[in-house]
Amino acid sequence: MKYKNLILCLLTILAVVACSDDDNSGDTEFSENDRTEQQMIDNDSLLGFFETHYYNADFLDSQENIDILDIEIIEASIDGNGNPIVPAGYKLLVDEMVDGGKLLTIEDPVRFEDTEYTYYVLNLNQGGGDFQPGFADSIQLVYEGSLMDGQVFDSQYILSPVFTLTGLIEGWKRIIPLFNTAEDFENVDGFTFYKNYGTGVMFIPSGLGYFSRQQGEFISPYSNLIFKFGLMTGRENDDDSDSIGSTLEDLNNNYDLLDDDTDEDGIPNAFDVDDENDLVETIDEDIDGDGNPLNDDTDGDGIPNYLDDDDDGDGVPTANEDIDGDGDPTNDIGANGIPKYLDPTETESNDPNA
Numbered sequence: 001m002k003y004k005n006l007i008l009c010l011l012t013i014l015a016v017v018a019c020s021d022d023d024n025s026g027d028t029e030f031s032e033n034d035r036t037e038q039q040m041i042d043n044d045s046l047l048g049f050f051e052t053h054y055y056n057a058d059f060l061d062s063q064e065n066i067d068i069l070d071i072e073i074i075e076a077s078i079d080g081n082g083n084p085i086v087p088a089g090y091k092l093l094v095d096e097m098v099d100g101g102k103l104l105t106i107e108d109p110v111r112f113e114d115t116e117y118t119y120y121v122l123n124l125n126q127g128g129g130d131f132q133p134g135f136a137d138s139i140q141l142v143y144e145g146s147l148m149d150g151q152v153f154d155s156q157y158i159l160s161p162v163f164t165l166t167g168l169i170e171g172w173k174r175i176i177p178l179f180n181t182a183e184d185f186e187n188v189d190g191f192t193f194y195k196n197y198g199t200g201v202m203f204i205p206s207g208l209g210y211f212s213r214q215q216g217e218f219i220s221p222y223s224n225l226i227f228k229f230g231l232m233t234g235r236e237n238d239d240d241s242d243s244i245g246s247t248l249e250d251l252n253n254n255y256d257l258l259d260d261d262t263d264e265d266g267i268p269n270a271f272d273v274d275d276e277n278d279l280v281e282t283i284d285e286d287i288d289g290d291g292n293p294l295n296d297d298t299d300g301d302g303i304p305n306y307l308d309d310d311d312d313g314d315g316v317p318t319a320n321e322d323i324d325g326d327g328d329p330t331n332d333i334g335a336n337g338i339p340k341y342l343d344p345t346e347t348e349s350n351d352p353n354a
């Protein structure tokens, strides 16, 4: 019980707020809203927004490449019967929340801070590029962030610097990877014009944004965030250069690289050149040399070699098949001409206790 309180207290400190003891009834005590309750409130207000706001659907449909400055989201006037008045050519957002509609509801089963989140994205254009970023990749985009009352708090109308998604708010890590980058670009008079890029509007509940934090001048605690965006370019990140993209080193698929550490040496897999610490670097566990260590499983036990501490399944850990003790099992060749750590018929071990 004590430990649980301690952990909660530490989490609170990480959120840069005062942490006070339960017995201490100081008047500046901060209590953060319950995430699940806040999510219900935020979701209701987003759904209400979709019922009362329309966008310029016809105009955007007519555009080959959408300039995000042309995306209009407008609050509807209400007629005498309480119904929203939608001008011709415009479409109520809620009317895109149907099968085949452009406003997608994503009920993400991957919990964040122990809470299940629903978020929304208006998919105006998927993007025609081959590259679809993972949450650990880098991107360049244009965007405009606003609050539900229309207040713009941040914008980048020309190409952004390179952003690594892992450093951004949770909502971006989950939504940007749903889109593709531009199909093509053209340089004219020193300007680059992108074509057929992923374009949309994200609707992010506060829990996947800044939650209880005041952020800058405009974003008060528990603000839902709306971002118009155009995803132009991106590239895969492989932080440890082991030929496995960092996104794929998130073994438990929770959009967090830091809690995947197969050998528990304190270095997460995405930054560890030898994930299971068998003395064979991951890049050298690509046995078939196709550039992808994920599909190499010598003993066929379902654990790829780069995560398997006994690659050939002979009961002798790979690290103990480094017979000459030079720290490299790949140069200990058996009678079949195969390194012993990959040959189950070679079971010699350098473990004095074996």
Ligand SMILES: [Ca+2]
Residues within 6 Å of the ligand: 238, 239, 240, 241, 242, 243, 244, 245, 246, 249, 269, 270
């Ligand atoms: Ca890697």
Ligand SMILES: [Ca+2]
Residues within 6 Å of the ligand: 261, 262, 263, 264, 265, 266, 267, 268, 269, 272, 274, 275
């Ligand atoms: Ca590790």
Ligand SMILES: [Ca+2]
Residues within 6 Å of the ligand: 274, 275, 276, 277, 278, 279, 280, 281, 282, 285, 305, 306, 307
């Ligand atoms: Ca290894």
Ligand SMILES: [Ca+2]
Residues within 6 Å of the ligand: 310, 311, 312, 313, 314, 315, 316, 317, 318, 321, 340, 341, 342
């Ligand atoms: Ca072995």
